[in-house]
Amino acid sequence: MSDKPSITPSSESHQWSDLHHQIQDWLAGYADGELDEHHITLVEAHLAGCEACRHDAERQRMLSERLQEIPAPRLSPAFAKRLDDTLASVQTSDRRPVGQKPLEGLKHWLTRLSPSAVIGGGGWAVAMVLAAMLLVPSLTPEDPNQMAVASQIPMVNDVLADYQRVVGNDLRTPSDDADLSPPMQWANGRVLARWTTRVGGEPAEAYAVRLGNSLIVQYQISERVFFRNPDVRQAVARAGDFRTRDNELEVIGLPMRASGLLVVAPSGNVPPIDKSAMSAS
């Protein structure tokens, strides 16, 4: 059935049944007073001889009236306060000039980050060029997103689920011969385990690190999965990394040479992300 009915029926040559079906799509407009005179005449001529449509038009009107009686839900004061706080914090942390286009943000970022690419070694330069190449085709006003909702991105969902699974189970003691050095190292961090999992449909290496009282898991994932989401590409272009959170957990995404790294940590306990200290891998 067509979703776009023609507003103008052609002529008397239409069978009654064609008009009958056509008019069924106008009954809301008739009930709401949104039809022009010509169509009102057509509808009324039909309604005179068609009880089914006459009843339907009545029900359309009654239903509309009934729905309008339902009071609007109220925003709770607690939520209004939370909303204000959230907006205020975003507004102060994100004071980009109004009207700035995403592409300018990308150029700015590339200029700003160039020195650290030199410090961090060739890997970063490669990652940045890739980010830039992947980014440009998808730059639309709808897409740029630095406040991405975590659960929209499959890879983020996957690592959050894996993290939750690990928290709910005992970690296996690592065997001595396993290479346990994670992509990102912290001075006081102790590597607890390493395992292989799947993120975004592809294999990923996971490293559990204990830092203070926090369990932090690093997921080294394929570059293809990492840059699949336009929000991630945009955030990396804009800020050099991608950050999101889901309830109690924060996820930070960092581009690496030929791969991506997702760090999952309890909110508020995210260790410093020192990009230059990362081992390019």
Added chain:
Amino acid sequence: MVNKSTDSKRAHKMRSTGSKQQFDTLVRPWRYRLYGVAQRQSASTEIAEDYTQETLLRAWRDFGQLDDQVAIYAWLLRILNRVVADGYRRDNRRRQLAPVLTTEDAVLSEHPCAAPGPFEQALKHQTDAQVMAAVRDLPDNFRQVVLLRDFEDLSYQDIAQILDLAPGTVMSRLSRGRRLLAERLIKVASDNPAASDNTHTRVTPHE
């Protein structure tokens, strides 16, 4: 109604200087109405709050790209619509098959509650919560137009703009959506004849 001319002039004037203040002046007053629209298509208060917050965060993000021609509320509803659609995608609830009923559908033409008088009575007897649950259960395409028309009181023209549809499509979806809603409410009324009666928990229907 969406007040285009006033909003647009204010938006133009305010945004020419550019700041958080513009956003607070132009957008924040709408958050109550936005929450209302979000709540009416959410299974829980928490989800409605998430939708509202995400909409306002995206509105802040895209504030600089706001078109002068677009009324603020229509623009916000467009964003909310995308946020909700994303939410439905996550829940795998999107793309329900939208059944198209004709006015001769068996329930609509034969059920005793379907005649205008009994239908009006049935509507009166159903609680707001029951009616809202039926609205929430409508397929996306139908739910959107019903919400924007019957709750937000927007014109077909405004709805067409918000949802990127032809006005004729708004009308056909609304006709079909209300028809489906009527059919479902008639079924609810006949399945739970006692639901409306607050003084009795159970009433045996007459034969």
